[in-house]
Amino acid sequence: MGQLNIKDEALIADAKALAELLGTSTTAALREAVQARLAAERAARDDKVRRKYEALMAIGRRVRESLPPGASFSSDHSDLYDENGLPK
Known part of the structure; x- marks a missing residue:
C-alpha cells in the first residue's frame, strides 16, 4: 500500500488534536474520520438514487393513471403489422 504525505500544517494539527481527544494514534484518528465521512457520502448517494x-x-x-381504461402495457404490436411483418 502507498504512503500518504500530508503537507498541510493545519490538517496535521487538527489530526493530532482529534487523536488526542479520541485517545488514539493520529493514523487511527484519520482512519476513523475518513471512514465516517465515506460512510456518510455513500449513504447520501444511496439516498439520492432512492429519491430518483x-x-x-x-x-x-x-402516466398509467392518465391512460384511458383498457389501455395495455404490452409490447405486442401485432395489430400494426401483417402476416409478413410489414406495416399495415
Whole structure:
C-alpha cells in the first residue's frame, strides 16, 4: 500500500488534536474520520438514487393513471403489422 504525505500544517494539527481527544494514534484518528465521512457520502448517494427511483416510479404511476381504461402495457404490436411483418 502507498504512503500518504500530508503537507498541510493545519490538517496535521487538527489530526493530532482529534487523536488526542479520541485517545488514539493520529493514523487511527484519520482512519476513523475518513471512514465516517465515506460512510456518510455513500449513504447520501444511496439516498439520492432512492429519491430518483421513487420520482421515476411516481411519473410512471401518473402516466398509467392518465391512460384511458383498457389501455395495455404490452409490447405486442401485432395489430400494426401483417402476416409478413410489414406495416399495415
